[in-house]
């Protein structure tokens with residue numbers, strides 16, 4: 001995870017301003033819309049337009065096969081949302097707590113880390129594929145066995161992870177850069 005992050009600098013996000021600084025309630029609403037439209041979370045361009053009312057589909061469809069992952073879109077958008085870091089982490093936690101048990105597995109967290117990092121990289125224009133090993137290893141270094149992870153354990157992990165801090169810093173710089181260049 002660090003390898004990718006070390007090469008990232010402040011970039012103007014490729015997504016339209018309408019998809020930046022969304023509120024958490026707005027993201028929850030989009031999540032519900034997505035669930036109602038497709039249980040698989042795979043989205044075509046038409047479905048994306050219907051849910052998000054924007055045409056930034058290609059930002060995520062980097063392999064140009066006409067399908068993107070809804071989870072990936074939401075995981076990236078929440079980092080660019082208008083919310084404090086704890087609320088962003090809470091949203092991600094709920095998003096990946098697939099069976100609503102107020103806990104996620106280490107494997108779920110590895111998926112969460114990979115999907116979030118991939119989405120942020122796409123939004124900032126680093127379209128080369130992320131090595132899945134990096135975020136997985138970051139998680140495995142902290143959680144040594146496949147324990148159930150509740151929200152406070154996840155928050156603790158985020159606070160102690162240099163990689164998470166680095167990711168949030170890159171995102172914040174990109175958001176602030178944008179607002180400065182527009183003022």
Ligand SMILES: [Ca+2]
Pocket residue numbers: 060061062063064065066067068
């Ligand atoms: Ca695709």
